[in-house]
Amino acid sequence: MAGILREEKFLILAVIVAIAAFVTEHAILEMGRLGAIVGAVVLIATIVLASMRVAHHAEILAAKVGDPYGTMILTLSAVAVEVIILAILMNGAESSPTLVRDTIYSAVMLDINGILGLAALLGGLKHGEQPYNDDSGKTYGVMILTAMGISMIVPEFIPDAKWHYYSAFTIFAMIALYALFLRMQVGQHSYFFSYSYPRTEKKLHGAEEDHEDNSTATSIGTIVVGVVIIGVLAEFMSTFMTTGLKDSGAPPAVAAIVVAAISAAPEILTALRAALRNRMQATVNIAMGASLSTVILTVPVMEAIALYTGQPFVMAMSPVQTVMILITLIAAAINLNDGETNAIEGMTHFILFATFIMLTALGL
Numbered sequence: 001m002a003g004i005l006r007e008e009k010f011l012i013l014a015v016i017v018a019i020a021a022f023v024t025e026h027a028i029l030e031m032g033r034l035g036a037i038v039g040a041v042v043l044i045a046t047i048v049l050a051s052m053r054v055a056h057h058a059e060i061l062a063a064k065v066g067d068p069y070g071t072m073i074l075t076l077s078a079v080a081v082e083v084i085i086l087a088i089l090m091n092g093a094e095s096s097p098t099l100v101r102d103t104i105y106s107a108v109m110l111d112i113n114g115i116l117g118l119a120a121l122l123g124g125l126k127h128g129e130q131p132y133n134d135d136s137g138k139t140y141g142v143m144i145l146t147a148m149g150i151s152m153i154v155p156e157f158i159p160d161a162k163w164h165y166y167s168a169f170t171i172f173a174m175i176a177l178y179a180l181f182l183r184m185q186v187g188q189h190s191y192f193f194s195y196s197y198p199r200t201e202k203k204l205h206g207a208e209e210d211h212e213d214n215s216t217a218t219s220i221g222t223i224v225v226g227v228v229i230i231g232v233l234a235e236f237m238s239t240f241m242t243t244g245l246k247d248s249g250a251p252p253a254v255a256a257i258v259v260a261a262i263s264a265a266p267e268i269l270t271a272l273r274a275a276l277r278n279r280m281q282a283t284v285n286i287a288m289g290a291s292l293s294t295v296i297l298t299v300p301v302m303e304a305i306a307l308y309t310g311q312p313f314v315m316a317m318s319p320v321q322t323v324m325i326l327i328t329l330i331a332a333a334i335n336l337n338d339g340e341t342n343a344i345e346g347m348t349h350f351i352l353f354a355t356f357i358m359l360t361a362l363g364l
Contacts, residue, residue, distance in 0.1 A: 008222065014050040014229045017043065021236040029243055037244035043237040044258060047230055048265045051081050054226035055266025057219040064216065072185060072289065079293045080227055082107070082263035083301050085234040089255065090302070090311060097312035100302045101152060102256030105321050107294040108144070109356040110264050112328055115271045116287035117349025120335075123275030123283070124343030130280035135192040137336025140288035143181055145329050147174060147295040152325075156316035167307055170315075171300040178296045195281035251363045264290065280341055288332075320364045328352055 021028075021043065028039045058077040086100055096102070123130050151170050158166045185193055241255060267286050274282035299315070306313035317325065331352065335345040 008053060010049040010053050011222070011226055011229060014046050014226075014233060017046045018229060018232045018236070021233070025236060025239065028240065033244050033246075033248065036240045040237055040240035040244050043233050043240060044262065047085075047233050047237065047262050050226055050230050050233065051078075051262060052266045052269070054081065054223050054230070055270065057222045057226075058266075059270060060219045061216065076293060076297075077223060077227075078263045078267055078290055079297050081230055082259060082294065083298055084227065084231045085237075085259050085262065086298065086302060087305060088231065088234045089238050089259065090305065096255070097314045099256055100298070100313070101315050101317060101321075102253045103259045104148075104152065104294055104298055105317060105325065106253065106257045106260035106356075106360075107264065108148070108291045108325065109328065109353060110260050111267070111287045111291040111294070112332055113349045113353035113356060115264065115268050115290075116283065116332075117346050117351075117353055118268075119271045119275035119283045119287070120280070120341040120346030121343050121350055122272065122346070123278065123280060124341060124346050126276060127278045129340040129342050130275065130278055131195065131340050132281040132284050133192060133195045134337060134339035136281070136284055137288065137332070139181075139184070139192055140284075140292055141329060141333050141336060143177065144288070144292050144295060147177060147292065147299070148325060148329075150174075151295065151299045152315055152317045153322060158316075164307060167303045167313075167315075171303050174296050174300040181292070181296070193281075193285055251360055253360050257360065263294075284336065284341075288336075318364075320359060324352070324356060324359070 021039070028035045054077050058073045061073050082103070086103060089099060120130070150173055155163070155166065155170075241258070245254060267290055271283045271286045274280070274286070303313070303315070305311070328349070331348055335341065335348065
């Protein structure tokens with residue numbers, strides 16, 4: 001028992017912070033903007049720590065079942081965290097109607113250009129060309145393009161009076177796409193998402209891994225508890241962040257980037273470790289799989305909530321966002337076409353990520 005408590009110290013800390021936030025919420029809000037911002041930063045840091053424990057147990061399950069199931073578990077746990085935080089933020093009195101759109105856009109920029117770009121850059125500088133199964137890159141790319149086109153580009157041309165019909169269609173379209181993708185990923189096309197590394201690399205990788213004796217039930221239970229704790233923390237974070245950013249002049253997309261960064265934080269570490277170990281397939285599965293899961297799972301859940309509650313909801317991307325997404329997916333299609341990544345390809349994506357940050361800072 002004492003060993004479990006030591007291992008889960010971050011989740012215990014998260015519970016303590018949640019209790020402290022509940023007790024001191026009104027006092028912090030009475031401090032004004034500065035107090036609210038400090039409170040939001042503390043909660044964001046705590047949520048990241050808790051989500052890292054969720055991802056850690058997802059990785060334990062992933063190691064037991066292997067790819068492609070492993071990376072699927074990791075990306076789904078991240079999407080669950082993202083959906084919970086988004087749902088809570090959407091219920092806020094002053095939530096932006098573009099919050100979901102901006103979060104999905106930010107997540108794709110972070111996953112493909114940030115995570116994959118940095119991992120390919122660092123991995124390429126260390127190992128040169130890094131192999132992976134090019135079928136995975138092609139499959140992820142065309143699925144992301146289709147899902148984002150249907151749910152975030154076409155809506156620009158849908159009249160407001162007919163939006164709810166198209167929104168309902170989008171929900172079923174995303175579910176159908178994901179059902180087929182899931183069947184491919186774990187069924188007859190599962191080899192698309194795996195790569196046979198040389199036996200020596202497998203042994204090296206195995207020697208580097210932490211061999212923990214966590215039971216499957218323990219990992220699943222910790223993931224569920226962690227997600228619940230994150231939801232509670234997100235409720236207070238939403239209140240503090242809304243108060244702290246109100247009339248501050250901060251770019252409107254700050255909240256969206258925060259949500260995307262929280263859900264992607266554990267994936268960043270996992271993807272970078274995989275790339276530095278010359279296991280680019282895991283990095284591609286995590287970065288591209290996270291992007292696809294964010295679009296194809298977040299969209300139907302959030303649109304269903306918006307249809308049920310009647311909340312203002314904008315999914316059509318701005319012209320700048322559309323251009324950045326198209327450049328990103330075209331670059332990914334070219335870079336992920338030959339079964340090997342290198343530092344140059346990583347740098348192209350990382351520069352696109354830097355461009356995304358610059359445009360956000362300019363309020364675009």
